[in-house]
Amino acid sequence: MARPRNPLLSRDRIVGAALALADAEGLAALSTRRLAAELGVSGPSLYNHFATKDALLDAVVDHVVGEVDLSMWEPSRSPAAPVDWALALLSWARSYRAALVAHPHLVPVLAQGPGRRANALRLADAVFGGLVDAGWPKADATRIGALMRYFVFGSALGSFAAGFVDDRQVYSEDYPHLGEAHLLAERRRQIDEGAFETGLAALVEGLAAQYGRLAGPDAG
Structure with a gap:
């Protein structure tokens, strides 16, 4: 044949x-x-x-979510070495952003939430479960998951650096503090990734301080 x-x-x-x-x-x-x-x-x-086309689009965006690494949330085989929620949050956020940056046209659809998408629900389950298992109260774990989504999606939705034109004359007279703004666009990746890392570190450090104030795993 x-x-x-x-x-x-x-x-x-x-x-x-x-x-x-x-x-x-x-x-x-x-x-x-x-x-x-x-x-x-x-x-x-x-x-x-x-x-339907919507069913196809759901499958496409869920495929993108499937690119996000969740291995950092897998329970340790040793009770003496539980998952470090702060390190897991850092690694997961970086992997999540990398997947979104690789497929920027799909970010607005992905931002709508998991719906019935299997990979998206698996991601939500892993992060929420990992935080709760680490001792975060469920209400706090929910808010942290939402907070991280806002931050990661916001960082992937657009470029701060690319919003400035490369014409020195635009900034030379009326904007005295923007004398080097014309250089931002050509340094787009360095600036955008640096801003993400700065914000991510600040968020996780702030959460770590809050975690230290918890009365115990059943608090809240």
Whole structure:
């Protein structure tokens, strides 16, 4: 029997092509017609795997969440060496931001919350469970999870440095404290990553101080 010209469709192949298209051209380019053309198939064949475009988009963004490392929250096999929640929070936040920065066009959709997405729910469960197991009261663990999401998504949603033009004349006369602002854009990655690390350290250090004031694992 002759082999098919195109590989058989699968959910993974569709999701991979959709993600590549969204990364390259943005969500506006992600239509079933365009995706079918990229895959070399007819449009209706996609619906055998995803009933709606929203279902496909859910799968794409959940695939991105699946790139986030959660291993730092896995319980230790030794009771004498429990998970260090502060170090876990630092590592997880960095991995989360890296996944978002790699797929910037999907950040607004990801920010809507986990919904029914398996990887997103697994992430929420790991972080919340890790904090509670470390002794944080459930109410505090919930707030910390929300706080970290706000911070990580905010840092990935846009670039502070890229918001400044590279024209010295714009800042030379009326803005005396912005004499080097024209240099920010070319140092975008260094500045944006440095700002993230500065904020992340401040957040976790503040939480550590709060944690030290807890009366015990059942407090609150």
